[in-house]
Amino acid sequence: MTYIFKNTEINNEKASVFETKSLLYLIGKRNDSKEIEYVTFDCFNDVSGINKRHNKIWDIQSKNEATLSPKKIGTYFFTLFDNFLSTFSFKEFIFFCPILKEKYKIDSKLRNFKFTNFEEKTQTRIIAGLTEEVIRVKNDSIDYSTKIKEFLKIITIVEDENTENEYIKAVTKFKKTEIKSDEFYKSVFVELRNIQSSKKNSYIENKTISEIREVLSFRRHLSVKDIELLIVSRIIGVEIFKNIFYYPIYFSIFIDHLNIEDKKDILQECNSNLSRAFFNKNNNKVFWKICEEIITYFSINKNKDVESVYNSVLSTYTPKVSYLNETTLKYLISIILEGLE
Template identity: 45%
Template sequence: MYTFKNTEINNKKASDFETKSLLYLLGMRGDSEEIEIVTVDCFNDVTGSNTDFSKLWDVQSKNHSNLPPSKIGESLFTLYDNYISTINFYDYVLFIPKLNREYLKDPSLNIYSYENINEKQKKGIEKKLKEKINGDKSGNTPTLFSDFLSKICFVEDNYKISNYIKNMSKFKNKKSISEDIYERIFVEIRNAQSALKNSYIEKEMIKNPVEVLKFNRHIKKSEIKTLLISRFVVDRFFPFQAYP
């Protein structure tokens, strides 16, 4: 059984960062074509899945202005919780702002594994994560701790809002569309994502990942693509017509 916990109760405004992470899943990965559905604030901030939920991409997004090692460690807790759960996730992603380049062995990378983090910072990350998992400062090594860290993918937000929309769109004349249009579409997606959080699912349980659909906290890739097409058509043929 999988129990939903730490969900954002009655959160009426989704952050830009969570929406970026949703669009990252759907359009900015090498395997984005496989992802057809994204659940919102169920397993994690966002979780992508293929059509039959046999493959899941789990994403925790943290838009802290400052991310010292201790904050990174705290941010990994939900991903660890899912790693040791009864559900198998294909990928574990921490979606974050650009880290201090002194933390990284290769600072030119914006997507990297735990191995790219320097030993000094790793100590701080692991210390805080162990405290979160154990609920104390014993320093005991939790179950599958090292294995989990080897599976983490760090993804830094390195793009403008328009880039996230463009990668979702098949529209050929992308350059002819203003930044303002892209930003309005982004806000519309963000608001739709936020609305999904208004229901209460804390402590609800499921046996199989596909059962999450009954809570109506998901967005289909096809829905977002339909939205993009409709907005681009309105902008091209009815440029003075307002939309939400």
């Protein structure tokens, strides 16, 4: 079982807005987003998600063209279809595109739908476009018509109807996304787009892998936690896990009276506790909720006394995870306060 990378981008152009949107859709707007551990760029396809066990791939082909004809849609389905023929385990095939013409669809209001939602005439033209592209690229005598029918039964079409800001907000797990401005969310989107672009600068054309996990060796990926950490660090204003012995000035009142070793122990414990809360996929909503409460408080209060802030916001709050104790929460309040300044 092998996979050969073909037609990969080798230029240094910035990753398109649309590809970044499809990345954020994959990790923030799906019912199964939680399963995705890594996202690769221009390897299997424009964007692909991989689970923790490296045995499933979510495959996305994104096309940001204002007027996609049915035949062109079929042509663009080819990379997804080619992966469908692969021996690798692809969980889902997704075509990510702008909102298509109403006349192409049976239910024009659907933004996430299967091939059967296309009008019969549109289906015929899409099949023709895909078939012609298969014949052109494969250039062999194999009849792919049965495989094409099987593929079209499972492909998902996702129409983009959200702004760049909304995709970033979907990843934050904040309920009150207005605690940051649209300009802020846009700047984070641009930063992520540029990081995505930098990951595509390597040359992998004709490289071969025999297991899904081997694609990570090309370093054309980000972990979902990398992306979430980027976003939360920008929201808080500092790199939250940059140094286990780092502490903000507002936390000094709690540890300045201690000797150096005791200081190190407390800082290491606080950093470890926050890290556990953030990186635990099953419980990290608690971390996001607490951050949201603290940031919301600071948005309407100028109070810089950490003890007072804790008593106002979190003294009656009982976290679902025991390691988010009082000292750790005061440490987090101090970090957020420093970052917001």
